[in-house]
Amino acid sequence: MFMQAGEVGNSAINDGKQQQHLLSMTGLCAWYRTETDAVISNLHLEIGPNQIIGLVGLNGAGKSTLIHVLSGIHRHYSLERLKWRNEDASLTSLAFKRNRYTVFSEDESFEYFTFEEYVRHVFRSYGREVRHDTLDELVEGFNFQKYRNAFLGQLSMGSRRKAYLITGFALRPELLLLDEPVNGLDFESTEFLYRLMNEYRSYGTILFSSHVLESLCLTSDSIIILEAGSIRHTFLQGEMDPEHIRGVLNK
Amino acid sequence: MISTFHGFAKKLLGARYDRLWKHAIALAAIFAALSSLDRHYEVSLLVFMTAITVFTFGIVLKTLASDDNRRKLKGAFMLPFAPGMFNAAYFYAVALYTLVTKTSYILVFYMAFSSFTAIYIPAFLLSFLNAGLTAFVIFAQMNSGKRITASLLLLIQAALCLLPEPSYRLTGLLISTILQGLVLHRTDSYRFYKVSRMKDNQAAPLRSSSFLRYIVRYLISHKSYLYNTLALCIFAGFMAFMLEQMHLDSCLPLAFAVLSFNTPIGILLSSNRGLHRKIQMLPGQLQRTVVPYGLFILTVNLFIYMIFLVSWLLFHGSVEIVYYVISIVFAAQSAIAAVWLEWKYPVHKWRVESDLWHHPRKYAVPLMMCLLAAAVMSMDAAVYLIALLVGIEVALIFNRRRGIRNV
Numbered sequence: 001m002f003m004q005a006g007e008v009g010n011s012a013i014n015d016g017k018q019q020q021h022l023l024s025m026t027g028l029c030a031w032y033r034t035e036t037d038a039v040i041s042n043l044h045l046e047i048g049p050n051q052i053i054g055l056v057g058l059n060g061a062g063k064s065t066l067i068h069v070l071s072g073i074h075r076h077y078s079l080e081r082l083k084w085r086n087e088d089a090s091l092t093s094l095a096f097k098r099n100r101y102t103v104f105s106e107d108e109s110f111e112y113f114t115f116e117e118y119v120r121h122v123f124r125s126y127g128r129e130v131r132h133d134t135l136d137e138l139v140e141g142f143n144f145q146k147y148r149n150a151f152l153g154q155l156s157m158g159s160r161r162k163a164y165l166i167t168g169f170a171l172r173p174e175l176l177l178l179d180e181p182v183n184g185l186d187f188e189s190t191e192f193l194y195r196l197m198n199e200y201r202s203y204g205t206i207l208f209s210s211h212v213l214e215s216l217c218l219t220s221d222s223i224i225i226l227e228a229g230s231i232r233h234t235f236l237q238g239e240m241d242p243e244h245i246r247g248v249l250n251k
Numbered sequence: 252m253i254s255t256f257h258g259f260a261k262k263l264l265g266a267r268y269d270r271l272w273k274h275a276i277a278l279a280a281i282f283a284a285l286s287s288l289d290r291h292y293e294v295s296l297l298v299f300m301t302a303i304t305v306f307t308f309g310i311v312l313k314t315l316a317s318d319d320n321r322r323k324l325k326g327a328f329m330l331p332f333a334p335g336m337f338n339a340a341y342f343y344a345v346a347l348y349t350l351v352t353k354t355s356y357i358l359v360f361y362m363a364f365s366s367f368t369a370i371y372i373p374a375f376l377l378s379f380l381n382a383g384l385t386a387f388v389i390f391a392q393m394n395s396g397k398r399i400t401a402s403l404l405l406l407i408q409a410a411l412c413l414l415p416e417p418s419y420r421l422t423g424l425l426i427s428t429i430l431q432g433l434v435l436h437r438t439d440s441y442r443f444y445k446v447s448r449m450k451d452n453q454a455a456p457l458r459s460s461s462f463l464r465y466i467v468r469y470l471i472s473h474k475s476y477l478y479n480t481l482a483l484c485i486f487a488g489f490m491a492f493m494l495e496q497m498h499l500d501s502c503l504p505l506a507f508a509v510l511s512f513n514t515p516i517g518i519l520l521s522s523n524r525g526l527h528r529k530i531q532m533l534p535g536q537l538q539r540t541v542v543p544y545g546l547f548i549l550t551v552n553l554f555i556y557m558i559f560l561v562s563w564l565l566f567h568g569s570v571e572i573v574y575y576v577i578s579i580v581f582a583a584q585s586a587i588a589a590v591w592l593e594w595k596y597p598v599h600k601w602r603v604e605s606d607l608w609h610h611p612r613k614y615a616v617p618l619m620m621c622l623l624a625a626a627v628m629s630m631d632a633a634v635y636l637i638a639l640l641v642g643i644e645v646a647l648i649f650n651r652r653r654g655i656r657n658v
Binding site for chain 2: 094107110111
């Protein structure tokens with residue numbers, strides 16, 4: 001299972017030369033109530049750099065839990081080993097945190113910050129300067145101009161999602177985690193998001209969950225099917241036919 | 252109506268009503284423990300009724316006003332319902348929650364320490380029901396913009412509390428309960444649902460983001476969080492007067508400890524679960540959010556202590572230098588402990604804000620401060636040891652490599 005299903009991206013050993021992994025996780029278990037009632041059990045995952053990786057699975061498969069674990073907000077987990085750029089790391093270490101950003105599926109944080117203030121807060125937290133040209137392009141692409149000085153708490157679900165997506169794409173972390181990113185977005189913004197995701201390979205890796213097979217097939221280099229907290233199958237480029245994926249999901 | 256009642260009650264008391272038996276066990280234990288003290292105090296029936304009325308009214312009003320509670324009413328409004336039945340189901344669910352988790356604790360104290368005769372049973376029931384109904388009716392009136400009607404109703408209830416004869420008061424409560432039950436039956440159910448909106452949509456463009464500004468905006472939108480601070484400011488002056496009258500100069504450290512009992516401003520991360528989650532996700536939050544939050548609590552503590560010391564100066568004529576030192580050290584220690592608890596052990600398993608406000612964790616910091624006060628009162632050098640402790644804590648916080656990790 002380890003070498004077949006959980007390994008995605010340029011992580012194989014080619015010509016005897018070891019490729020760099022961006023992230024490598026071994027033996028991840030996560031639970032909510034008791035360890036015996038695990039949502040994710042003994043998961044092995046290797047992610048290469050500059051990849052777009054989709055996560056798909058039925059409700060309760062563990063997609064959001066996996067993203068929450070990687071975001072350092074899920075406390076009930078055990079992990080045999082985590083490697084970040086081939087070096088031992090911890091999910092809550094500053095080095096790891098400064099290289100990943102998460103857009104959650106439901107987010108009601110910093111409601112009393114305006115979008116501009118939130119962006120500044122996040123960039124300062126990551127120790128980076130805001131690139132205003134990039135930010136302006138993203139704001140325009142998501143048609144978000146009129147909300148730049150609006151409080152996040154006043155925005156609709158879709159607009160708030162845009163605010164967090166813009167922040168994530170403007171920040172350009174090496175690992176961008178997106179939980180159900182297309183939920184709540186209008187048609188134009190969804191198209192723009194697909195374009196952004198496809199362009200993101202130049203900056204880093206995206207790991208995202210979705211129930212929309214179209215979004216997975218249009219953007220991903222590989223798709224991981226999660227089932228009962230384990231990787232059931234990994235589709236690589238050339239195998240990503242929605243009907244095929246649907247068939248595997250329905251089995 | 253029964254299924255609607257279960258819907259609301261399960262939200263407030265747990266899917267399997269598990270909070271019912273948990274509180275029942277806690278109540279039985281407290282009653283047994285208090286009874287074993289074998290203390291007896293005579294509390295008049297009128298005082299008992301007033302205490303039940305005021306406490307129940309406050310809790311029910313707080314439960315109705317809870318943002319989380321109001322949001323969840325949306326799902327219930329989607330289904331077809333008869334307003335009268337809906338209101339009744341909602342009232343019974345909130346009343347059961349208030350009775351089991353809050354008011355029954357007051358009742359247990361009275362039963363353990365005071366003579367509890369048969370007349371106390373109807374007095375309790377009428378006071379409880381009337382207070383709950385009053386809270387429902389006043390909340391609905393306020394949401395309809397009928398502030399004058401709500402104020403008049405409140406005045407009538409206040410007048411009822413002032414009736415000197417228990418029989419008159421019981422009769423008044425009975426009439427009030429029946430009338431308010433009828434009013435509630437005819438009230439538009441949508442009056443209990445109010446979309447929470449900020450006053451301003453937009454803020455002026457800013458060049459910086461400050462978490463202190465965020466806290467101030469949050470508190471302006473949640474003014475009830477500041478009422479406790481206001482009460483503590485008034486209490487600080489009163490306590491200075493009382494201590495001076497009783498010649499308890501040596502108890503000033505204990506006063507500082509008591510004045511650190513400011514629950515609402517110490518739960519600003521627990522009250523916003525999404526914010527706490529995002530802070531855990533983002534790097535560098537010790538510097539960007541935790542330290543500003545600590546400085547905010549420190550400022551509030553120092554403000555209250557300053558009122559206390561100025562009052563003490565007015566009543567006593569002088570303040571020893573050591574008390575200024577104690578006030579700064581205690582304010583800092585209280586702020587550090589409160590923020591550390593919020594950062595590491597936030598209270599997330601609350602159903603309505605009222606649960607959060609009355610969570611046992613709120614006693615942790617004041618209890619610790621009382622122990623420190625006892626140490627200072629028994630040994631002069633303790634204040635310098637505590638100052639050293641605070642200094643070490645501050646050094647650990649600012650030396651992130653060796654101090655608190657994972658931030």
